[in-house]
Amino acid sequence: MLAHLAGEIPRFFTPQKLVLLLEAMGTTLLMTAIGCVLGFLLAFGIVFLRQTTGRLALPLRLAAVFYVEIFRRIPFLVVIYLVLFFIQAFVSDASLFAIAVIAICIYSTAYTADIIRGGFESVARQQVEAAAAMNFGRWQTW
């Protein structure tokens, strides 16, 4: 059995198959990198909206909270199918790679926003108050 398997190995690992697999590995890495970096940048926007104060900005705050809470509660498989069919309804020849990247982006935005919010909330309240007492604006405090 083992000798038989060992004899099969050269037939199994043909160079073109390995090249195919390595290319696929690169695609996987590229998808993750684009999705996570874009998601990280968008998540900062979400967190900024979520931390606004005052009554006028209430819709923004609500929108940010809704976005994060909804997409954290939908499985990724469902998100990717939703993105696939929504985009294919409008752009019939969209590339699957782009669709997957968009889905990853949406998903990672929601999760990263919560991670970043956790980071901001871990700053002691006294430090934020100290920054406010020294007349720092919100941007400077950040």
Added chain:
Amino acid sequence: MPHIAKAIYPALANFFVVILVMGTSVGAVIGVDELTGTAINISTENYRWIEMFIVVAGLYVVLTLIASLSLALVGRWAFRVKAKVF
């Protein structure tokens, strides 16, 4: 800001690896040519499912090890995150 970066960097790096494995492999169901999708394509041609997926599992382990190690090094260099690798 710097101390926030230090606080959230490990979680972000962890999330990157999670997306790297779980997120992208789900892309196979809609037919993107990434690692799992390519494995399925090759296996449907030659019916070597077990062998193919053992190889793919190994490739995923290598990929995530490289990713998490390099992310830990970046974190140590940029934010002084003291991640214990071993």
